[in-house]
Amino acid sequence: MKRDPNTTPKVETNFNHLVIMGSLSEISRDAVGKLLRRANKVGTYKKKTVVDFEPELNEAQLLESILLPKTSEVEHCSRNSIANDSAEEKCGHVSLDQGYMDNKEELDDSDWEDGTVAMDDHPMTIELNVTPVSSVQKQIRRASAEDKELAELVHKVHLLCLLARGRLIDSACDDPVIQASLLSLLPAHLLQLSNVTKLTSKALHPLISWFHDNFHVRNRTNGEKLPHFALASALELREGSLEEIAALSVALLRALNLTARFVSILDVSSLKPGQSFRPIASGSSKGIFNTSTPMVSKQKLDFKSPKKSLSSYEREKPCESSLGQSRKRKKRRSTSNMDQSTDPSVAEDLNCSVTNSQTSEPQDSNQGGSHITDESHKSKRKGDLEFEMQLEMALSVTAIDCSKSKVESGANADSSNFSCPSKRMKRVIGEESSTSPQLISTALGSMKVGSPLYWAELYCSEENLTGKWVHIDAVNSIIDGEDKVEAMVAACKTSLRYVVAFAGQGAKDVTRRYCTKWYKIASQRVNSTWWDSVLAPLRNLESGATGGVIHSRTNQITATEANTNDSFVPTRSSLEDIELETRALTEPLPTNQQAYKNHSLYALEKWLTKYQVLHPKGPILGFCSGHPVYPRTCVQTVMTKNRWLREGLQVKPNEHPVKEFKRSVKPQKVQGFEAEDDDCTTDSKENIKLYGKWQLEPLNLPCAVNGIVPKNDHGQVDVWSEKCLPPGTVHLRFPRAHVVAKRLEIDYAPAMVGFEFKSGRSFPVYDGIVVCAEFKDVLLEAYAEEDERQKAEEKKMNEAQALRRWYQLLSSILTRQRLNNRYNNSLASELSIDVQCMNDNVSNAKVCGSNDKNKTHKHNQMDKCDTNLEASLSIPVKDHEHAFLKEYESFDEETSLLTKRCQCGFSVQVEEL
DNA sequence: GTGACTTAAGAACCTTTGGAATCT
DNA sequence: CAGATTCCTTTGGTTCTTAAGTCA
Structure with missing residues (x-):
């Protein structure tokens, strides 16, 4: 976002001000940015964005697309802008049409009824086959x-x-x-x-x-x-x-x-x-x-x-x-007795x-x-x-x-x-x-x-x-x-x-x-x-x-008292805040019932949701159509024991559920007709019992003793939040932690952090393990070691794999070369050029692992291949069988490499085992 | 004209612990 | 052979929200 060079000093002043107030400008940038990104994604939201945004549009263009409405009002356009507009509109139309074609099936009658689609240059006739009655019953599409x-x-x-x-x-x-x-x-x-x-x-x-x-x-x-x-x-x-x-x-x-x-x-x-x-x-x-x-x-x-x-x-x-x-205005001016001359x-x-x-x-x-x-x-x-x-x-x-x-x-x-x-x-x-x-x-x-x-x-x-x-x-x-x-x-x-x-x-x-x-x-x-x-x-x-x-x-009267006793000095602002707050808290009772549904101050019992109760039930502030009105502060949310558990709270002993309703158990599809008979039994079996906040106490979980983690029926710990961890335990959230714990023979439990719903079933989702706090450091240390070891192993494996692949590549090239040499087919010369091109790259590639002490025959062979290849690629391919004469041989004692040479200049390095 | 109530439809929320096949 | 990993498949009931329609 650059500064507009055309802005006047006044605007600049404002801008500077905005910069000073970092938070506000950040919020602005954030909100505008979000809108732009959002608009970029949305091409189908018909009411607001008829123009289908092109992905390559930059932000400024995009903004224009948002702002450029579907139509324009001529009377407010300057001459220039009209020209620009028409050009832009043309672009707009292209994408509009495109957008329309793309989203054809999504468009419903209401779009046309809006009458906002501009078709400036192309007169259009829309034939509606629908009767007036059916057009009234237009499809209602709810906002997503x-x-x-x-x-x-x-x-x-x-x-x-x-x-x-x-x-x-x-x-x-x-x-x-x-x-x-x-x-x-x-x-x-x-x-x-x-x-x-x-x-x-x-x-x-x-x-x-x-x-x-x-x-x-x-x-x-x-x-x-x-x-x-x-x-x-x-x-x-x-x-x-x-x-x-x-x-x-x-x-x-x-x-x-x-x-x-x-x-x-x-x-x-x-x-x-x-x-x-x-x-x-x-x-x-x-x-x-x-x-x-x-x-x-x-x-x-x-x-x-x-x-x-x-x-x-x-x-x-x-x-x-x-x-x-x-x-x-003219009338007014002529009759005005005010001095018409200005400063x-x-x-x-x-x-x-x-x-x-x-x-x-x-x-x-x-x-x-x-x-x-x-x-x-x-x-x-x-x-x-x-x-x-x-x-x-x-x-x-x-x-x-x-x-x-x-x-x-x-x-x-x-x-x-x-x-x-x-x-x-x-x-x-x-x-x-x-x-x-x-x-x-x-x-x-x-x-x-x-x-x-x-x-x-x-x-x-x-x-x-x-x-x-x-x-x-x-x-x-x-x-x-x-x-x-x-x-x-x-x-x-x-x-x-x-x-x-x-x-x-x-x-x-x-x-x-x-x-x-x-x-x-x-x-x-x-x-x-x-x-x-x-x-x-x-x-x-x-x-x-x-x-x-x-x-x-x-x-003024109590000025001295205020100075000595009270440090609060009322300012206009603070007094206004109090005034506005007072207004907020003293709103008159609404006269219609539905207003109480989400009223911030008042509530009617009939508009409470399934998981809400009045506690305490009073005071009654008034009546609306005969229904007592309670303060909203009396409305409490109630939850099942399990739900409270997630908040790290448990129901006090001897507390009765404040609200109870029947769980409607749908007969199992698999059981089919059997379930019909069970209907009454399943219904009576389980009621959903709800408790209020006042019936709760902090969660009292069994403590970890002797390094043993207390587990639930499934042999795990439900970690909805840190509050749900048994005292004396910690949650270690790294992968394969259980492997380390098992190796060190430390007692642990998988940490279940939630459920995942797939194909109509719910599956627990695990993340790390829960162990006793005293083992935390040991485990972390061991994990670091293990991690390092594993990384080293991984590296080694990667290198080995790289070697294998190099070998595979080079030997296939060699094989090809050999076949060419032997059968001298027409492709020979072409290939030699291809291979020559590869030569620079391949010969520079250092084959790793050759210093490994446990050299295998394979490695040896590979080295041979390497040099072989180098040699074979560096000379023009001829119909010629290399002859390695003894007198051209040289032996490097340091590297134990024996270099054999052919008269043609071709050389091979061989490592003696 | 307003508000209570009903209806309808879609969005949102809640539910809450496999098993077979394959790989290592 | 045991343990680890991957793949399979893609709910459905309830409540909330909203809009429209009816009626007093």
Whole structure:
């Protein structure tokens, strides 16, 4: 992963930060890497990856493949990106087709119903022979473990991306230029807020209403700007995306020297597979269709098929609203009594961004018009776009080199794409400046709202006794409306799974503050261990930036006592932790029974599993449909004696099973009809007896005495864990340990570590032996020796085998040569060349074992062969019989080698025995 | 529209101690 | 001949989870 050379200094700063927080960047890399590897493997997961990944794709390309959705939305593509896209799409199609052919049989109707397969260049007709009735009864395919794993990986990576984005926005809020510009716009009387020492939420009303009147949400694309510039641009125009306006409100609060956080709902892809990602703010399609006040004319809805009209409607909506907004905007501008001139210094800075957004405007509307015609084959979902954008931004932060794999289509997209419903909510709720729940519900009824996604949290030292973080939604002009957030989000058919507050480059999960029904979202969140480890470094940064020692009224009174008696100094962070924890423990009782099934705090007896009991059975916390509600802490897991044994625990004497149920014994197939008669006897024979944790004591195994290992009925020791070892024994996990133990006549028992299931039967799995502790060293020593000896023997055997093979090879060559010489066949010359080539290699090969004192005739013979071969290969083959004359012989006394020579130059070395 | 309940299907979990043939 | 090693074959019942349908 290389750093992108194109990243701006701002991003680099962030990256450096990430590097400092090693753990987080590691987690990011790990999660993204896993996803990429996983994606590489998965080619058949249809809903998420229609493109069949090519194995030779590199990571960047692969990422692109994931991100490049099946279709693309023309309106957000730059000219360049369109060209690139089409090229890429072509590639995509090749593999898509391939993938389709490969997995043809796996594709079911639902794939086509999704309508996400892009066939841009090839018009296609799909003939459906099915009747409408049968198409309704589509095949339900449950998600496999693999699908779940992939969904979880995507979820995690998406979370990391959103976290990274939040940090970028947060750092943009700290920008001194933006803050100064905001202050310069602020009427003088509101500036006094910065001098207020005892801040309450009431004091904020004038400020927030001024902000709300002067900054507006609008749907626009602002190119590839970084949050920093996007924010500046929004400030310049006094309008921007939901995110930008919320961020500006945070910047304003910070400019006034107040402690503020940028809060965002991390609207992340689902943890469960098969659920297509739909950003909250875009509203659910179901909701839109249920609305009684459609936002577009009926004609547009009448579009071929209901399915088609759904998607077209979804896509048209933003355009229409965008146009509407621009009209509204003009009106607003002309009537606005606010000073239209802006700070010249800021204007200078922002010049380019302003032109950017201005030029993007007509383009926007043009494309809006054209995309209706193109939509039949360009239907990239907003969620996909958002995901791409976030992933890209996060990757740039974590400096993954994705410059080549830039998802061009996504780059132009902006969070404002999906902010228009929220903007409408603002009109409805904000303009009437009322926050009554009734009004919200009216707004929701007409589905003119999106969900609040971003807001601010301000620390008010005079709220409560110790101070409090106050929810401030400047976009909707809501102050201290934390209890309304959940209802607003729920109205959008989603839930707030992750609400994260950003400050000082850090982040903190504050979901608990906004969520009253934790049981509903708990299952939709990633496992808390992972999430906590991700947030740990960010939490520190956050509390470093916002935390401070509390000097509340109560503390001031007891300040001296606290200093002397208690070392605990409450910080904002720790007090908030307590507040959130308290919320977690005081959740109201759910009204529906099924909510108790996996509730973390409460339980109903009827929803307990087979291996759960209530102990103690009380206190009763309340009732749900007549069923008593118990605390979850009373739910205990019960197990059989054997299962507890594995945990290193045994049932105390005289304890009766707390739960008992009949084991259903299936009649043995072999016995056939005999078993039918046995039915009642087998049933009564064995009941499964379960015991609770309170009935147990530590395992009391017989000790090893006199070097004898206590064994079970099978003459072995069950080693489920170290706890199961009899006292005074050790588990030696090396192979062939029993051989050594047996040789040394040490008592041992095979260690059974589990079972393996094969062909319907279970077989014990052994690993090493169990011996008395006193023999451990002796055995290890002996084993080391034995090991060494065995290795030496192995080596010797290898060498001998090598010798044998050499001999075999050489003699076969020789035989061949001899045959050639004798019969002088036509292949002779060819062979000689072949053999000549081999000569270099073979003659250099040193034949081992020739120094062995116990030289056998075989070895001797081999040596002969060796030299013979050398000689025979070194001379050209002729029709000639060697004659070894005595006078050419030489004898080397040192090596006892007799060298015989022929006149032709051929020589043979012979070792005398 | 909501929730209780049923049904159905697939995933996940639990079960828990050979024997014949061949090689060394 | 004894002991070690390899090969054979590839369960099936129960519970949990999830989604859809029905009904009050």
